Amino acid sequence: MFDGYESLLTTIALTGILAYSFHIVLMSGQLSLGQAGFASLGAYTSALVVPETPLFGSLSPAIVGIPVGAAVGAAAAVLLGLPVLRLRGVFLAIATIAFAEVVRIYMVNASWTGGPEGMYLDKWVTPELAWLALILVAYTVWRLGPSRMGRALAAVREDEVAAGAMGINVSRARMAAFTASGALAGMYGSLFAFFARGIEPGDFNFTMMLDGLVTAIVGGFLVFFGPIMGSGFLNLLPELQRATGLEAGWMHPFVTGALLLLVILFLPGGLSSLLTWIRPRTKPLGSAGAAPPVLPPLPAAGIPILELSGLGKDYGGVHAVRGVDLTVRSGEILGVIGPNGAGKTTLVNMISGLTAPTSGTGEVLGVRLGNRMRPHRLAGAGVSRTFQHSKLFGRLSVLDNALIGTHVVCRPTFLRRLLWLPSARADERRAVAQAMTQLERVGLDDKSHLAADELSYGDQRRLEIARALASHPSLLILDEPAAGMNHVEASDLSKAIRSVADEGITVILIEHNVRMVIDTCTRVAVLNFGEVLAVGDPVAVAADPEVIGAYLGAEDPEDTHVR
């Protein structure tokens, strides 16, 4: 059927699958180079189990090898991921290269693999089978992208700390991407074995890994069809060379290397991003008529939701926070003020699970603070926050940022999206409705399609608040939300915070704008050198001579806007 092009078409499909195994880890911001090891394990294992005759008379026996290769690759990825996924960046890349090399050396020396000569196999992979496998993989990645899981991977890629604070289990998301990458590489290995009529350990070497990585990067990892574009383009290049008579041996690696350089320098989204530029920016999936998800009730007004006893944090010799005793009751707006370096951010980092205390105890919404605490657990219990220095997912849209905020109140949708179940679409619409409600609250609903990076500074601060509110928190922590705002904007923000509190959400507000704190908060705590200097009614605290001496430095609290 594909006379003369069988080999080219199959190679494009197989390289595409290999590139998807890189694409999926790049989606979560990881650089793993262990794919050659997973592919090798998948290839050799499926060589042992694939029957020597067609199934049911005509079916390619390679279809038995595909799930086996994928399962072996996934299992190897889990076993490797447990120790190595605590590494990041180049260290993860080195550890995974080492794994691939260990597998290669084992395959060279083991007797069941045929040693360095490898194994001869029958050719069972046709272009149709290879493309069917590629389309299935591409379909899965397409359905993953806009699902709750897909957004979680994107959030982890953009900013792990913010992702954790939005309730995403960062370790689990990274492990899921790594395992899927192992499965795809194992699947590639199995298909390759029965396409190439045999395998030897050298087939799964560093060059193979580099080919897959280059294809994924040149194609682009921000759009689901990037690997197909990358594979098509890079595999058609030699044909183009042949057609133009430029067939020198050095030409192909040279052109590929130059392309990689050009893409990294000038087109970080890869070739596929060219298509998304040409396409007009579409408004996101509408939420018209959709109700927000069923939201859990907020704690009853007046009950203690946060209790700290002697809580402290030392950084070496620096006592950032010392012996803090504090109770916060549901419905309060607690202002936290104090000079620079007083320990305000460290205190809220402990409350939101980002920093482990070194002394004392604390309980927030029924969750005990401690060394093993992870931010996603506190987010799941109802703590949400903004950061002193904005931590938005810059390359994602305003709507996607807010949607990631809904992570803890929305149901997973990926598996149901794979099957096109209407309930998944209904859940996505509910998530969009919840996100849009919060964007409307801060006046960003008409900018929902813009990238967060494209917003003005003030809008970025507002988006962080909308993202935090999208999780329907019981406790909202705002770390200097009015920084950089003028008086009018600060006054609007103050009104918005009071309206949030009127809905029953407890707020902790760190702010240097004391006028705003007095106008907004029901109670104020003053920190100085990591210790609580005073807690109480805002006006009374602002008039306390000890507080004035330590922080305000002015007799009249009306005049104070201290940084």
Ligand SMILES: Nc1ncnc2c1ncn2[C@@H]1O[C@H](COP(=O)(O)OP(=O)(O)OP(=O)(O)O)[C@@H](O)[C@H]1O
């Ligand atoms: N990761 C860290 N390692 C070492 N020291 C730290 C760390 N984080 C905070 N500190 C120190 O702890 C003290 C309290 O810092 P923190 O940022 O909590 O103060 P802050 O009251 O929020 O200050 P600002 O108003 O300037 O934001 C400071 O002396 C700071 O240098």
